[in-house]
Amino acid sequence: MNITEAQACAAQLSSGSDSPAADVELLLCHILGCSRTFLFTHREHLLTEQQQAQFEQLIRRRIDGEPVAHLTGSRGFxxxxxxxxxxxxxxxxxxxxxxxxxxxxxxxxxxxxxxxxxxxxxxxxxxxxxxxxxxxxxxxxxxxxxxxxxxxxxxxxxxxxxxxxxxxxxxxxxxxxxxxxxxxxxxxxxxxxxxxxxxxxxxxxxxxxxxxxxxxxxxxxxxxxxxxxxxxxxxxxxxxxxxxxxxxxxxxxxxxxxxxxxxxxxxxxxxxxxxxxxxxxxxxxxx
Missing domain, CATH: 3.40.50.150 (Vaccinia Virus protein VP39)
Structure with a gap:
């Protein structure tokens, strides 16, 4: 799975989130340890097997309604x-x-x-x-x-x-x-x-x-x-x-x-x- 394919998972969150695309970006930045800019300049970057498994688990938890801040452990304020x-x-x-x-x-x-x-x-x-x-x-x-x-x-x-x-x-x-x-x-x-x-x-x-x-x-x-x-x-x-x-x-x-x-x-x-x-x-x- 590359970054573009991962971002497409936002569609899975559309019924339970007001900002599905932003949610996915935050989860990817958390897993990859990168900035949002990296996501848009390295769309073909491949997630490792471990990163993909972690991402898919977080997506499932977000679908269940768990807040992104709890999934990443941080929130900007x-x-x-x-x-x-x-x-x-x-x-x-x-x-x-x-x-x-x-x-x-x-x-x-x-x-x-x-x-x-x-x-x-x-x-x-x-x-x-x-x-x-x-x-x-x-x-x-x-x-x-x-x-x-x-x-x-x-x-x-x-x-x-x-x-x-x-x-x-x-x-x-x-x-x-x-x-x-x-x-x-x-x-x-x-x-x-x-x-x-x-x-x-x-x-x-x-x-x-x-x-x-x-x-x-x-x-x-x-x-x-x-x-x-x-x-x-x-x-x-x-x-x-x-x-x-x-x-x-x-x-x-x-x-x-x-x-x-x-x-x-x-x-x-x-x-x-x-x-x-x-x-x-x-x-x-x-x-």
Missing amino acids: WTLDLEVNATTLIPRPDTECLVEKALELIPVSVARVLDLGTGTGAIALALASEQPGWEIVAVDCVAEAVSLAESNRQRIGLDNVTVAEGSWFEPVSGMFDLIVSNPPYIDPQDPHLGQGDVRFEPLSALVAEDKGLADIRHIASEARRFLVDGGRLLFEHGYDQANAVQRLLADLGYNDIESAQDYGGNDRITWGQWGHPVKEGNKQNAE
Whole structure:
């Protein structure tokens, strides 16, 4: 089997994948240890018997619905290549919108930031890579996720992130300029839980009671004890939860509450400010 013949296997994935051709390319790059450019410039390159057997096995697993990120063990996020496994959520491109907003909300070179429910460490590590002067604490309650995030941190070489194990604020001390979270926010009754990649991801990282708002409410309530005056709280949430999250933050006393859309045009992130707004002069001094 050569590369052209292998790429033709995309037809087998057409019923169960939104991007069958891209899936095949990622699997081939993983098996061959090559770039996508190599696939298009060496179409007649032959896979070894071992490579062909591995490719065919991965295709069968993808047909069964297993996520490509689990098959390759990695997923690109921001500018980083992250190790992933079945103990955490697979980082999604739309979560990059949260990273973009965090960098916009705290435009200073020195800050203390908390990432709750860090999973692979995607958000914390992306922020750390852009702002080396930020001190970032990344928390997860799942020991395997903590190990994975720490492994990613060490491999990428970011010394301004500390990964801690515990439930939400349990292992945390001190005050923060920014608290970010992509918490569980799916209603346990949501039919999408039986579809697509989420079938292979841990329910504990996906679902929350109270129509998906329980963890968001808990974090927003407790965050008030850990945010500096003028500090920001920033969430990723469900596509239809922006109004509910805005009301929740307002009821808890946050101000300057806004939402923004993801790359698909869905209201995906909401943020609020605790205490008094940071004065412009203070921003300049902090920079």
